[in-house]
Amino acid sequence: MEKVREPAAIAQDVLLGSLTKICQEQNDVEISMQFECNRKFSSVEQRLDQRSPIIKKFLLDLAKKYETPGRGVLDVACGPGNDSIYLVHGGFKVFSCDLSDGMVEEMRTCKQEFINNGCKEFENWSIFKANMIEIDAVIDSNKNLPPQYDTIVCLEAIMFLMGDQELKKLFSCFEKLLRPGGVIVVDHRNFEVMAKTGKPVNGGINPFTAVEYRHIAGVAPFAIYGPAPEQKPIAVFLAYERPDGSNLYTTSRVFTREQITSLAKSTFGENCKIQILHDLKDESECPPEGTAIITYVIEKPLE
Numbered sequence: 635m636e637k638v639r640e641p642a643a644i645a646q647d648v649l650l651g652s653l654t655k656i657c658q659e660q661n662d663v664e665i666s667m668q669f670e671c672n673r674k675f676s677s678v679e680q681r682l683d684q685r686s687p688i689i690k691k692f693l694l695d696l697a698k699k700y701e702t703p704g705r706g707v708l709d710v711a712c713g714p715g716n717d718s719i720y721l722v723h724g725g726f727k728v729f730s731c732d733l734s735d736g737m738v739e740e741m742r743t744c745k746q747e748f749i750n751n752g753c754k755e756f757e758n759w760s761i762f763k764a765n766m767i768e769i770d771a772v773i774d775s776n777k778n779l780p781p782q783y784d785t786i787v788c789l790e791a792i793m794f795l796m797g798d799q800e801l802k803k804l805f806s807c808f809e810k811l812l813r814p815g816g817v818i819v820v821d822h823r824n825f826e827v828m829a830k831t832g833k834p835v836n837g838g839i840n841p842f843t844a845v846e847y848r849h850i851a852g853v854a855p856f857a858i859y860g861p862a863p864e865q866k867p868i869a870v871f872l873a874y875e876r877p878d879g880s881n882l883y884t885t886s887r888v889f890t891r892e893q894i895t896s897l898a899k900s901t902f903g904e905n906c907k908i909q910i911l912h913d914l915k916d917e918s919e920c921p922p923e924g925t926a927i928i929t930y931v932i933e934k935p936l937e
């Protein structure tokens with residue numbers, strides 16, 4: 635009888651595969667992952683309630699503050715649209731995109747359900763498929779989409795971009811698609827702590843409700859470190875726990891606050907306004923080791 639392999643052994647295989655890729659193409663690694671949405675929602679209320687009141691209030695207030703006529707909110711790599719939905723319900727014109735056919739289909743079904751339930755505001759919800767690093771071209775070629783937006787939201791998504799060039803491309807798309815004076819909200823898990831301690835900080839303001847995983851169950855002893863003498867962490871190994879108790883293994887790039895801040899400045903200029911939040915609180919209220927999610931609020935300078 636075949637011996638059941640330890641999760642750690644499977645983990646190591648997956649990690650080595652990813653590591654080989656990263657090493658082969660230091661600067662531009664393509665990783666693709668097909669997301670599925672098999673969550674079924676039974677009511678409009680349940681659908682509107684996928685996010686904590688804190689993040690809802692945060693994004694609704696931000697969208698309000700930056701709203702100008704004729705533009706709207708662009709939700710990039712939006713998954714099944716958990717943030718888009720309460721923004722649409724809150725009266726904003728929302729444009730939502732994801733690379734996964736499953737996510738796009740889930741949003742279209744959901745839109746129809748809202749409309750059938752008499753929520754007329756959902757008639758104006760725009761949903762389209764796009765790779766986030768090519769989103770400028772997709773928007774350029776679609777006359778129904780405005781060329782610029784007041785607010786761009788990109789949550790729990792940049793970790794899927796494994797190469798520096800991809801991340802740079804994403805920020806240059808943001809720059810093109812954001813109106814002067816507009817704002818971007820982008821976040822990532824606190825990978826620095828994971829790489830250091832081997833343990834994730836779970837929870838935070840935006841837990842993994844978007845896909846069918848409860849939380850990050852564990853990570854690296856398998857973190858990958860760069861060359862000496864700095865030996866900076868490059869990637870961490872993650873295990874997500876599914877509701878049935880099984881795990882999904884994947885790797886993620888390690889982002890640091892310095893890296894994102896410097897990319898924001900090189901994209902939007904040294905004087906762009908950048909606010910860094912720890913679980914949506916001021917850094918002084920939430921120490922790094924207790925922070926699950928780091929959020930950047932970046933304002934594009936007025937021309």
Ligand SMILES: C[S@@+](CC[C@H](N)C(=O)[O-])C[C@H]1O[C@@H](n2cnc3c(N)ncnc32)[C@H](O)[C@@H]1O
Pocket residue numbers: 669710711712713714715716717731732733734737764765766767788789790791794843844845
């Ligand atoms: C963890 S989910 C986050 C979804 C949503 N933003 C949220 O916070 O609930 C990550 C999403 O990113 C999407 N994604 C991954 N790579 C992408 C890419 N290159 N372009 C667009 N979407 C991508 C996946 O399909 C998935 O729906």
